[in-house]
Amino acid sequence: MIRLSVPLRQALAKLTLPVFIVASFGLMLLGKADTLLAERARMTVADALAPIYDALAEPLSVVHRAIAGARHLATLYEDNARLREENVRLRRWQSVALALDAENTTLKAQLRWIPDPAPSYVTARVVADAGGVYARAVLLSLGPNHSVTKGQIALDDRGLVGRVTELGARSARVLLLTDMNSRVPVTLEGSRARAILAGTNGARPRLMYWPEGVQPAEGERVVTSAEANTYPPGLPVGVVRYSASNVPEVMPLARLDRLEVVRLFDYGLKGVIPPETSVARLPERRR
């Protein structure tokens, strides 16, 4: 080791903190200037941790299920009564849906309707929250040879969850539709009016830019629209609810606070081209 004089050593010790503070400002600038580098660094860490968290997820979800089970035991009787009543209502709806489905099939057959291709999907486990304080996102664990690409659409069993924004070798980050930076083109199902669903980091994203003369109705269903070629039309998103300050918000159908497994759908949409593929642009797929 190099022997330094005591005053010099003290002066150097005093300098370390300012030097590191300057370095962290440099890091901030670097992260802003080269977003790809920051993204790669993050996904490298995520790739290393995803298998560990994946292994942890199984025992943890057993614990979660046990807690939820205990909670359900307390409300068993009320739940049962409510479910019976709901079941009767749903059976009625089921017969309506089946009749409409049959009618739809015959009408489509008469019109020589070109059917939408069935999208391919993969199922992935949500292993961690990847949002931090100022974002809403989840981390998925994928196998080493996955076929997931950026921009694929994540759905849970009820509705839209979000889109894949960052991709590693064995993990992917899905930006939830409640994130500040999320914008989803949607259709109001009742009026067929287009609007934009903008995340606020809160539990309910906000509706924006609906056309004049149309007012989103309380309880109206909201589905995705094919505008901007980022989402396929008609994926269930949520239900319109007015906030206390009379702002139309959407209550997502997907249970975003307790995601365990999501399906990633490949609709072959290249509406927003991710930065890596902008050089070697993929040929637009015919639909």
Place this chain on the structure above:
Amino acid sequence: MDDRRPGIRPRPSIWRRLDSTARRSFPTAMTMLLLLVTAAPFRLPGQAELQNAAALSCVFFWSVYRPGSMPPPAVFLVGLLADLLDFAPPGVGVISLLVAHGVAVRWRRDLIRLGFLPVWLAFVVVATGLAGLQWLLTSALTLRLLPAGSALFQAALAAGLYPMLAVLLARAHRTVAEPANA
């Protein structure tokens, strides 16, 4: 082992030196491990805020009571890991932890003398200021006015978490992290 202190001490064998190094690196290593643990999928509400609060509490505690084991390079690495785990703009967590370290080292002589409550109060002041700083920097870097409620929640959570962590860390400070015990 402190060479400045007089007294009889055992010969520094390789194992003893290894033990001493492990004790010296305990604070940084435990802080990083705590970061990884708080990033695990527990599905706690406010887990991201908890992660920040835990990192800040650890860095502040060790900077006050054992700054030799939590030097600026270690703080930098802890902050970098926190930023990468949290998908935050890189550098924001690093700066706030470095500021916390700087403040703690500057005030440490007075704080140690005064006992637990003033240290906690100082921590609350630092945590509140840093939550504000993080909010400001993240807003500036994402070019978006972020909800300030998250910053307040983060500060409150850090203030509440510190006493609990301090009890555990104080015990570690006297036992496992003490190089003189090697």
